[in-house]
Every structure is written in C-alpha cells, then in structure tokens.
Amino acid sequence: MPKIVIAIDGFSSCGKSTTAKQVAARMGYAYIDTGAMYRSVTLYFLENHIALTNPKAVLDALPHIHITFNFNPKTGRNETCLNGLNVEEEIRKMYISNIVSEVSAIPEVRYAMVAQQQKLGRRRGVVMDGRDIGTKVFPDAELKVFMTADAVIRAQRRQIELLQKGEMIGLDVILENLKKRDFIDSNRSEGPLRKAEDAIELDTSYLTLDEQIDWVIQQADEKI
Numbered sequence: 001m002p003k004i005v006i007a008i009d010g011f012s013s014c015g016k017s018t019t020a021k022q023v024a025a026r027m028g029y030a031y032i033d034t035g036a037m038y039r040s041v042t043l044y045f046l047e048n049h050i051a052l053t054n055p056k057a058v059l060d061a062l063p064h065i066h067i068t069f070n071f072n073p074k075t076g077r078n079e080t081c082l083n084g085l086n087v088e089e090e091i092r093k094m095y096i097s098n099i100v101s102e103v104s105a106i107p108e109v110r111y112a113m114v115a116q117q118q119k120l121g122r123r124r125g126v127v128m129d130g131r132d133i134g135t136k137v138f139p140d141a142e143l144k145v146f147m148t149a150d151a152v153i154r155a156q157r158r159q160i161e162l163l164q165k166g167e168m169i170g171l172d173v174i175l176e177n178l179k180k181r182d183f184i185d186s187n188r189s190e191g192p193l194r195k196a197e198d199a200i201e202l203d204t205s206y207l208t209l210d211e212q213i214d215w216v217i218q219q220a221d222e223k224i
C-alpha cells in the first residue's frame with residue numbers, strides 16, 4: 001500500500017497533535033510534532049541567552065540545535081530531545097508558549113526547521129502537524145487538514161492539559177496567549193499560518209477525540 005503524507009495545520013490548541021499522534025499510531029505512520037521543534041529552539045535560545053533581535057547570534061546558534069524524537073520506554077511515547085536531553089515536559093510550559101511565536105517568526109529559524117521537517121518526511125508515511133505543513137513543508141501532501149475550534153473551547157482544553165501537568169493558569173491568561181500566538185503566526189512574513197487551498201477544514205469544537213481521529217483516517221483511506 002503506498003504511503004502518504006498527512007499534513008494537519010491550524011490554530012493553537014485545536015487538538016492537532018493529539019489527533020495526529022493517534023492517527024499515526026493507527027496507520028503505522030511516524031508522527032512529527034513540528035511545534036515541539038519550534039518550542040525546543042525557544043528553550044535553547046532562552047537557556048543560552050540568544051537575543052532574538054540579533055540575527056548573527058541566531059544564525060550562529062542554529063547549527064548547535066539538534067532536535068530528535070526518541071522513544072521513552074517509561075511512557076511508551078516518542079518524546080522531544082534537545083541536544084540529547086529529554087525536554088518534552090519543559091517545552092510545554094507557559095513561559096515557552098509566551099515567546100515561541102516570536103522565535104518561530106524569525107525567517108532563519110523557519111528555514112532551518114522546514115529543511116529538517118522535509119528530511120524527516122521524505123520517505124512519506126508521516127503525519128505532521130503545525131502551521132505551514134500543507135503550504136510550505138509538504139505542499140504536495142496527499143491529505144491536508146486545516147483544524148479550527150472556538151477560541152474559548154481551545155483555551156479550556158489547554159487549561160486542562162496544563163493542569164494535568166501541574167501548571168495552574170487562569171483561563172483569561174491562556175486565551176490571551178492563544179490569540180496572541182494565532183495573530184503572530186498568521187501575520188509573519190515567512191510561512192504564515194494559512195489554510196492551503198486544497199486543505200479540508202475540520203471544526204473540532206464539538207467533536208470528541210475519537211470522532212476527530214476517525215474522520216482523519218476516513219479521509220486518508222480515500223487518498224490511498
């Protein structure tokens with residue numbers, strides 16, 4: 001059976017990664033969380049005091065950033081590693097969410113990440129979620145899904161996720177962060193968040209996770 005690329009783009013906290021992960025598992029595909037890559041770059045820049053306004057410092061830092069997705073037998077999941085260190089938990093924290101969109105708007109950061117993402121998916125058989133997968137990373141993806149959901153519902157879902165990880169953040173703070181990220185992501189010059197012309201839109205506001213997964217798999221089956 002031929003393997004395809006499934007690109008899942010959309011606004012922050014629409015359920016893209018949870019859906020993409022499960023779709024990949026059910027189809028026997030690899031899952032690539034491109035948001036985790038931008039979050040890892042953000043963590044590296046913060047830890048190494050790289051000024052975002054200093055293009056030379058950014059360019060010099062990029063070759064020192066190695067992001068991998070390694071299997072963790074304890075959790076049974078692939079987790080994000082930055083230069084060999086597991087950063088899966090750290091990169092999900094609010095202080096990273098607060099600045100990641102500024103980092104991911106830097107063109108040089110995007111060129112480096114997009115090149116790595118294209119390499120990771122070159123053999124196809126991947127589900128990749130992000131903001132520019134269907135438009136920039138894999139414009140030839142066989143299936144493109146653009147996810148949306150009501151902003152308050154997205155903030156509520158994110159709040160529960162953070163709470164499960166021990167971070168208690170007010171709904172208004174989360175909502176503000178989502179809106180700010182969506183705005184910066186949609187208005188940057190390089191690889192802005194856009195629905196690809198040939199993407200199918202999926203509003204997840206009132207769908208269960210299982211419904212979202214089944215829907216994507218059904219769409220994928222039609223493309224194979």
Ligand code: C5P
Pocket residue numbers: 012013034035036038039100101102104105129130131132133181182185
């Ligand atoms: O998907 P997630 O919310 O973890 O992504 C974090 C941030 O990374 C986004 O708000 C966006 O700024 C950036 N991102 C991006 N392009 C992608 C994936 C994520 O710019 N393909």
